[in-house]
Amino acid sequence: MSNKTLIFAHRGSAGTYPENTMAAFSAAFNEGVDGIELDVQLTKDDIPVIIHDEMVDRTTNGSGWVKDFTYQELESLDAGSWFDPSFEGASIPTLEQFFDFYSQTSLVINVELKSGVVRYPGIEKIVLELINKYKIRDRVIVSSFNHYSLVEMKQLDPEIETAILFMEGLYEPWNYAKGIGAEGLHCYLPVAVPELLVGAAKAGMPVRPFVVNEEQHITNLIKAGCDAIMTDWPERAIQIRESLLI
Numbered sequence: 724m725s726n727k728t729l730i731f732a733h734r735g736s737a738g739t740y741p742e743n744t745m746a747a748f749s750a751a752f753n754e755g756v757d758g759i760e761l762d763v764q765l766t767k768d769d770i771p772v773i774i775h776d777e778m779v780d781r782t783t784n785g786s787g788w789v790k791d792f793t794y795q796e797l798e799s800l801d802a803g804s805w806f807d808p809s810f811e812g813a814s815i816p817t818l819e820q821f822f823d824f825y826s827q828t829s830l831v832i833n834v835e836l837k838s839g840v841v842r843y844p845g846i847e848k849i850v851l852e853l854i855n856k857y858k859i860r861d862r863v864i865v866s867s868f869n870h871y872s873l874v875e876m877k878q879l880d881p882e883i884e885t886a887i888l889f890m891e892g893l894y895e896p897w898n899y900a901k902g903i904g905a906e907g908l909h910c911y912l913p914v915a916v917p918e919l920l921v922g923a924a925k926a927g928m929p930v931r932p933f934v935v936n937e938e939q940h941i942t943n944l945i946k947a948g949c950d951a952i953m954t955d956w957p958e959r960a961i962q963i964r965e966s967l968l969i
Protein backbone atom coordinates (compact mmCIF):
# COMPACT_ATOMS: atom_id res chain seq x y z
CA MET A 724 0.00 0.00 0.00
CA SER A 725 1.01 3.52 -0.61
CA ASN A 726 0.40 7.02 0.74
CA LYS A 727 -0.19 8.22 -2.76
CA THR A 728 -1.87 6.09 -5.39
CA LEU A 729 -0.05 6.46 -8.68
CA ILE A 730 -2.11 7.10 -11.79
CA PHE A 731 -1.15 5.13 -14.90
CA ALA A 732 -2.68 5.97 -18.25
CA HIS A 733 -4.06 2.76 -19.74
CA ARG A 734 -2.99 2.61 -23.43
CA GLY A 735 -2.36 6.35 -22.99
CA SER A 736 -5.33 8.62 -22.37
CA ALA A 737 -7.48 6.10 -24.19
CA GLY A 738 -10.79 7.65 -23.16
CA THR A 739 -10.15 10.80 -25.15
CA TYR A 740 -7.54 9.81 -27.76
CA PRO A 741 -7.01 6.78 -29.98
CA GLU A 742 -5.46 4.15 -27.72
CA ASN A 743 -1.75 3.31 -27.95
CA THR A 744 -0.87 6.23 -30.23
CA MET A 745 1.67 8.95 -29.57
CA ALA A 746 -1.27 11.38 -29.30
CA ALA A 747 -2.76 9.32 -26.45
CA PHE A 748 0.61 9.09 -24.68
CA SER A 749 1.35 12.75 -25.12
CA ALA A 750 -2.07 13.69 -23.70
CA ALA A 751 -1.42 11.49 -20.67
CA PHE A 752 1.98 13.07 -20.13
CA ASN A 753 0.50 16.57 -20.34
CA GLU A 754 -2.26 15.64 -17.90
CA GLY A 755 0.42 14.79 -15.35
CA VAL A 756 0.24 11.01 -15.04
CA ASP A 757 2.77 9.04 -13.03
CA GLY A 758 3.01 6.22 -15.52
CA ILE A 759 1.89 4.90 -18.88
CA GLU A 760 0.76 1.38 -19.72
CA LEU A 761 1.11 0.17 -23.32
CA ASP A 762 0.74 -3.09 -25.23
CA VAL A 763 3.46 -4.63 -27.37
CA GLN A 764 3.25 -7.06 -30.28
CA LEU A 765 5.90 -8.01 -32.86
CA THR A 766 5.84 -7.41 -36.61
CA LYS A 767 6.91 -9.97 -39.19
CA ASP A 768 10.38 -8.41 -39.15
CA ASP A 769 10.54 -8.51 -35.33
CA ILE A 770 9.93 -4.84 -34.63
CA PRO A 771 8.10 -4.31 -31.33
CA VAL A 772 5.05 -2.15 -32.01
CA ILE A 773 2.46 -0.65 -29.70
CA ILE A 774 -0.98 -2.04 -30.42
CA HIS A 775 -3.44 -3.89 -28.20
CA ASP A 776 -4.98 -6.46 -30.52
CA GLU A 777 -3.17 -9.24 -32.37
CA MET A 778 -5.00 -8.04 -35.48
CA VAL A 779 -5.01 -4.51 -36.86
CA ASP A 780 -8.70 -4.51 -37.83
CA ARG A 781 -10.29 -2.80 -34.83
CA THR A 782 -7.90 0.13 -34.46
CA THR A 783 -6.66 0.81 -37.99
CA ASN A 784 -7.91 1.00 -41.57
CA GLY A 785 -6.06 -2.23 -42.36
CA SER A 786 -6.87 -5.88 -41.93
CA GLY A 787 -4.88 -8.89 -40.76
CA TRP A 788 -2.45 -10.07 -38.12
CA VAL A 789 0.28 -7.79 -36.82
CA LYS A 790 2.70 -10.72 -37.17
CA ASP A 791 2.06 -10.82 -40.92
CA PHE A 792 3.00 -7.17 -41.56
CA THR A 793 6.52 -5.82 -41.88
CA TYR A 794 6.94 -2.60 -39.96
CA GLN A 795 7.14 -0.65 -43.19
CA GLU A 796 3.74 -2.04 -44.20
CA LEU A 797 2.24 -1.40 -40.78
CA GLU A 798 3.56 2.13 -40.56
CA SER A 799 1.31 3.39 -43.35
CA LEU A 800 -1.91 2.26 -41.63
CA ASP A 801 -4.17 4.89 -40.14
CA ALA A 802 -4.53 4.18 -36.42
CA GLY A 803 -6.51 7.32 -35.60
CA SER A 804 -9.62 7.59 -37.81
CA TRP A 805 -11.45 4.66 -36.24
CA PHE A 806 -11.60 6.72 -33.04
CA ASP A 807 -12.37 10.09 -34.59
CA PRO A 808 -11.73 11.55 -38.05
CA SER A 809 -9.71 14.36 -36.46
CA PHE A 810 -6.97 11.80 -35.65
CA GLU A 811 -6.59 10.66 -39.26
CA GLY A 812 -2.98 9.83 -40.05
CA ALA A 813 -1.95 8.71 -36.54
CA SER A 814 0.30 5.69 -36.92
CA ILE A 815 1.05 2.62 -34.86
CA PRO A 816 4.13 3.62 -32.84
CA THR A 817 7.15 1.40 -32.42
CA LEU A 818 8.29 0.75 -28.87
CA GLU A 819 11.53 2.46 -29.80
CA GLN A 820 9.71 5.66 -30.86
CA PHE A 821 7.97 5.65 -27.50
CA PHE A 822 11.21 5.07 -25.55
CA ASP A 823 12.99 7.70 -27.59
CA PHE A 824 10.68 10.35 -26.16
CA TYR A 825 9.67 8.94 -22.77
CA SER A 826 13.21 8.00 -21.73
CA GLN A 827 13.66 11.75 -21.33
CA THR A 828 10.84 11.93 -18.77
CA SER A 829 10.60 10.35 -15.34
CA LEU A 830 7.39 8.43 -16.00
CA VAL A 831 6.99 4.81 -14.98
CA ILE A 832 6.59 2.74 -18.13
CA ASN A 833 4.51 -0.42 -17.96
CA VAL A 834 5.27 -2.57 -20.99
CA GLU A 835 2.65 -5.26 -21.41
CA LEU A 836 3.92 -8.12 -23.55
CA LYS A 837 1.01 -9.39 -25.63
CA SER A 838 2.57 -12.80 -26.01
CA GLY A 839 -0.45 -14.82 -24.92
CA VAL A 840 -2.37 -15.37 -28.15
CA VAL A 841 0.53 -15.17 -30.61
CA ARG A 842 3.67 -16.30 -28.74
CA TYR A 843 6.16 -14.07 -30.61
CA PRO A 844 9.31 -16.11 -29.85
CA GLY A 845 12.13 -13.78 -28.80
CA ILE A 846 9.90 -10.84 -27.81
CA GLU A 847 11.35 -10.78 -24.27
CA LYS A 848 14.96 -10.40 -25.48
CA ILE A 849 14.05 -7.81 -28.10
CA VAL A 850 12.15 -5.68 -25.59
CA LEU A 851 14.84 -6.07 -22.92
CA GLU A 852 17.52 -4.88 -25.32
CA LEU A 853 15.51 -1.75 -26.05
CA ILE A 854 14.93 -1.08 -22.35
CA ASN A 855 18.68 -1.28 -21.80
CA LYS A 856 19.47 0.79 -24.88
CA TYR A 857 17.35 3.63 -23.50
CA LYS A 858 18.64 3.14 -19.92
CA ILE A 859 15.18 3.06 -18.37
CA ARG A 860 15.35 -0.25 -16.53
CA ASP A 861 14.89 1.44 -13.16
CA ARG A 862 11.39 2.60 -14.07
CA VAL A 863 10.05 -0.06 -16.37
CA ILE A 864 7.58 -2.72 -15.25
CA VAL A 865 7.12 -5.63 -17.64
CA SER A 866 3.73 -7.35 -17.33
CA SER A 867 1.94 -10.08 -19.22
CA PHE A 868 -1.01 -12.45 -19.04
CA ASN A 869 1.49 -15.00 -20.33
CA HIS A 870 3.49 -15.75 -17.21
CA TYR A 871 5.93 -17.93 -19.14
CA SER A 872 6.96 -14.73 -20.84
CA LEU A 873 7.63 -13.11 -17.45
CA VAL A 874 9.72 -16.09 -16.33
CA GLU A 875 11.68 -15.86 -19.56
CA MET A 876 12.26 -12.16 -18.96
CA LYS A 877 13.58 -12.93 -15.46
CA GLN A 878 15.88 -15.61 -16.86
CA LEU A 879 17.33 -13.06 -19.24
CA ASP A 880 17.61 -10.41 -16.53
CA PRO A 881 16.77 -11.22 -12.90
CA GLU A 882 16.75 -7.53 -11.98
CA ILE A 883 14.05 -6.41 -14.39
CA GLU A 884 10.77 -5.68 -12.61
CA THR A 885 7.83 -7.86 -13.63
CA ALA A 886 4.17 -8.08 -12.67
CA ILE A 887 1.59 -10.77 -13.29
CA LEU A 888 -1.61 -9.87 -15.11
CA PHE A 889 -4.70 -11.83 -14.09
CA MET A 890 -8.48 -11.68 -14.33
CA GLU A 891 -9.60 -14.24 -11.75
CA GLY A 892 -10.07 -14.16 -7.99
CA LEU A 893 -6.89 -16.04 -7.21
CA TYR A 894 -6.16 -16.97 -3.61
CA GLU A 895 -3.11 -15.16 -2.19
CA PRO A 896 -1.69 -14.41 -5.63
CA TRP A 897 1.34 -12.71 -4.09
CA ASN A 898 2.65 -16.17 -3.16
CA TYR A 899 2.29 -17.35 -6.74
CA ALA A 900 3.83 -14.13 -8.08
CA LYS A 901 6.82 -14.48 -5.78
CA GLY A 902 7.18 -18.09 -6.92
CA ILE A 903 7.82 -16.94 -10.49
CA GLY A 904 9.99 -14.02 -9.40
CA ALA A 905 7.41 -11.30 -10.13
CA GLU A 906 7.20 -8.16 -8.03
CA GLY A 907 3.69 -6.88 -8.70
CA LEU A 908 0.02 -7.79 -9.11
CA HIS A 909 -1.85 -6.27 -12.06
CA CYS A 910 -5.39 -7.52 -11.56
CA TYR A 911 -8.73 -6.95 -13.23
CA LEU A 912 -10.68 -4.40 -11.19
CA PRO A 913 -13.46 -6.74 -9.95
CA VAL A 914 -10.91 -8.99 -8.23
CA ALA A 915 -9.19 -6.11 -6.41
CA VAL A 916 -11.15 -7.02 -3.26
CA PRO A 917 -10.11 -5.91 0.26
CA GLU A 918 -8.57 -9.33 1.06
CA LEU A 919 -6.28 -8.96 -1.93
CA LEU A 920 -5.33 -5.34 -1.21
CA VAL A 921 -4.62 -6.00 2.47
CA GLY A 922 -2.88 -9.33 1.95
CA ALA A 923 -0.65 -8.03 -0.81
CA ALA A 924 0.27 -5.01 1.31
CA LYS A 925 1.27 -7.29 4.17
CA ALA A 926 3.35 -9.33 1.74
CA GLY A 927 4.96 -6.11 0.47
CA MET A 928 3.68 -6.55 -3.06
CA PRO A 929 2.21 -3.63 -5.04
CA VAL A 930 -1.25 -3.94 -6.59
CA ARG A 931 -2.17 -2.01 -9.75
CA PRO A 932 -5.71 -2.83 -10.89
CA PHE A 933 -7.05 -2.22 -14.40
CA VAL A 934 -9.17 -0.63 -15.85
CA VAL A 935 -10.39 1.84 -13.23
CA ASN A 936 -12.58 4.42 -14.94
CA GLU A 937 -15.59 5.05 -12.68
CA GLU A 938 -15.36 7.83 -10.11
CA GLN A 939 -16.52 5.57 -7.27
CA HIS A 940 -13.96 2.87 -8.08
CA ILE A 941 -11.16 5.41 -8.40
CA THR A 942 -12.14 6.97 -5.06
CA ASN A 943 -12.39 3.63 -3.27
CA LEU A 944 -9.00 2.40 -4.45
CA ILE A 945 -7.27 5.66 -3.62
CA LYS A 946 -8.85 5.63 -0.15
CA ALA A 947 -7.77 2.01 0.28
CA GLY A 948 -4.17 3.07 -0.38
CA CYS A 949 -3.86 1.04 -3.58
CA ASP A 950 -0.36 1.47 -5.05
CA ALA A 951 -1.47 2.46 -8.54
CA ILE A 952 -4.51 2.35 -10.79
CA MET A 953 -4.64 2.07 -14.55
CA THR A 954 -7.27 4.21 -16.17
CA ASP A 955 -8.43 5.40 -19.58
CA TRP A 956 -9.32 8.73 -17.93
CA PRO A 957 -6.18 9.82 -16.07
CA GLU A 958 -7.20 13.45 -15.84
CA ARG A 959 -10.32 12.42 -13.92
CA ALA A 960 -8.30 10.18 -11.61
CA ILE A 961 -5.75 12.91 -10.93
CA GLN A 962 -8.53 15.35 -10.02
CA ILE A 963 -10.12 12.85 -7.66
CA ARG A 964 -6.78 12.13 -6.04
CA GLU A 965 -6.16 15.84 -5.56
CA SER A 966 -9.58 16.33 -4.01
CA LEU A 967 -8.97 13.49 -1.57
CA LEU A 968 -5.55 14.77 -0.49
CA ILE A 969 -6.97 18.09 0.73
Ligand code: G3P
Nearest residue numbers: 760762835866909933953
Ligand atom coordinates in the same frame (compact mmCIF):
# COMPACT_ATOMS: atom_id res chain seq x y z
O1 G3P B 1 -2.01 -4.03 -18.36
C1 G3P B 1 -3.31 -3.83 -17.91
C2 G3P B 1 -4.33 -4.06 -18.98
O2 G3P B 1 -3.96 -3.33 -20.11
C3 G3P B 1 -4.50 -5.49 -19.34
O3 G3P B 1 -5.54 -5.72 -20.22
O4 G3P B 1 -6.52 -6.11 -22.42
O5 G3P B 1 -6.27 -3.79 -21.59
O6 G3P B 1 -4.27 -5.07 -22.29
P1 G3P B 1 -5.65 -5.14 -21.69
Ligand code: MG
Nearest residue numbers: 760761762835
Ligand atom coordinates in the same frame (compact mmCIF):
# COMPACT_ATOMS: atom_id res chain seq x y z
MG1 MG C 1 -2.70 -3.67 -21.73
